[in-house]
Amino acid sequence: MNNFRNRYRSRRYKAHVSLVGTTQLHLRSPFTIALWSVAFPGFGHLLLNKYLRGYALVVWEMFINQKIHLNLAMVYSFNGQFQAAREVLDPRFMSLYIPVYLFAIWDSYRTAVDINKVYLLAHRENSRFSTYSIGAFEINYLDKRPPWLAAVWSMGIPSTGQLYLHRIILAFFTLAYTIILIAQSRLLLAIHHLILGEIKAASAVVDPQWLMYVPSFYFFTIYDAYTTSVENNKLFVDEQRNFLLRNYQPAGTVIPAGSKVE
Amino acid sequence: MQIFATFEHSTFLEMAISELESKGIRGIYALPLDSRQGQARLIDSLHRADGTSFVDKGFILAFMFSTIGASKGFVWAWGPVIWGLIGAGTGFLLGVLINAAAFYLKNRKLKRRKIKGLKSEVILIVTCEEGQSVLAEDILWDHFALGMAKTK
Structure with a gap:
């Protein structure tokens, strides 16, 4: 149940607080968004709160990467073993990868540019939007949350930063991916060996094809939690300003300038 | 009153x-x-995510260097995890340093007091x-x- 009915007939809303998450328009650097799509197709879209597109692209990327062994080819290429890279790539699906990869980068860039325009219009229109939501399953409201705390939770285990910010569906998706990546890459096993000082065993135990997903995924979740929290706070401030202006500036108020008393 | x-x-x-x-x-x-308002501030820009934020470059370079580091780690002595982490740290620091340098160059002339x-x-x-x-x-x-x- 929202605290909001759409009787204001606004043209654009800059945010929506729903049971499962807070969706928000804000200014973004299109270049940064495009670079996150370079890291992992779909991440740019997730940063733009375009979740269905983002999930589709992320799932596709992992499917096709597993099919053609792109990550392994990357590991070989970075180490100058170009013949091994050639051999490990599976040509059957290889060309399927490229168009979708480029599309993800281009589309996230384009969408970021568009959403910036929409944001400016929505910001000037300054219409009211749903700021509170309570229902059988969840409660969501605007609040200030320290960005560093969201980032630290995400560093601990990706998805908790998102949960802290009440991006429930993104958190669920992120947690599922974290578990799959950790299980398949055996990263924690490698860290366990490292802690015991067994460097050789640690290198031997990880699976390169799966491990190579981890860096971009891990830093994405921290970055997402951090920036989302910053923007969430700005939204809170903006909404509270509007609330105060609408309700606590009664017309005809005269404030006499007295002198200070102790 | x-x-x-x-x-x-x-x-x-x-x-x-x-x-x-x-x-x-x-x-x-x-x-x-x-x-x-008026000038971009390094510390205040932490609270922005509109392209002037100085963590943007840090995180992007962190994932890039970490990916390359982890790849090289399969050949280098210390292994993929340690090299991945070294890459991440180096990338993040580099990104922040680039932004700090850009910030310094931009604000050299404008010396205003920061509000803490x-x-x-x-x-x-x-x-x-x-x-x-x-x-x-x-x-x-x-x-x-x-x-x-x-x-x-």
């Missing part, structure tokens, strides 16, 4: 207002302030009877007013 108090934007501010109202104090006037700590974002002016002023003052302090003065 007037009480002038400044606050940060927070839920406590609304709690203060609603508590004043529940005690029958009705003369409440709120004035949200515009924040100091809590900022006054709202002025709240409560008009009430003299008998209620102590109560109102307590309510405002209890909800984290940053500063306050009474006038008569």
Whole structure:
């Protein structure tokens, strides 16, 4: 149940607080968004709160990467073993990868540019939007949350930063991916060996094809939690300003300038 | 009698207002302030994510260097995890340094004082009877007013 009915007939809303998450328009650097799509197709879209597109692209990327062994080819290429890279790539699906990869980068860039325009219009229109939501399953409201705390939770285990910010569906998706990546890459096993000082065993135990997903995924979740929290706070401030202006500036108020008393 | 108090934007501010109202104090006037702007600030830009943020480059370079480091780690002695972490740290620091350098070059000429700590974002002016002023003052302090003065 929202605290909001759409009787204001606004043209654009800059945010929506729903049971499962807070969706928000804000200014973004299109270049940064495009670079996150370079890291992992779909991440740019997730940063733009375009979740269905983002999930589709992320799932596709992992499917096709597993099919053609792109990550392994990357590991070989970075180490100058170009013949091994050639051999490990599976040509059957290889060309399927490229168009979708480029599309993800281009589309996230384009969408970021568009959403910036929409944001400016929505910001000037300054219409009211749903700021509170309570229902059988969840409660969501605007609040200030320290960005560093969201980032630290995400560093601990990706998805908790998102949960802290009440991006429930993104958190669920992120947690599922974290578990799959950790299980398949055996990263924690490698860290366990490292802690015991067994460097050789640690290198031997990880699976390169799966491990190579981890860096971009891990830093994405921290970055997402951090920036989302910053923007969430700005939204809170903006909404509270509007609330105060609408309700606590009664017309005809005269404030006499007295002198200070102790 | 007037009480002038400044606050940060927070839920406590609304709690203060609603508590004043529940005690029958009705003369409440709120004035949200515009924040100091003009120049990009390295520290303040932490609170922005519109392309001027200085963590953007850090995180992007962290994932790039970490990916390359982890790849090289399959051949280099210390293994993929350690090299991945070294790459991440190097990338992040490099990104932050690039931004710090850009910030320094941009702001070399503009030397303005930075504002640290809590900022006054709202002025709240409560008009009430003299008998209620102590109560109102307590309510405002209890909800984290940053500063306050009474006038008569």
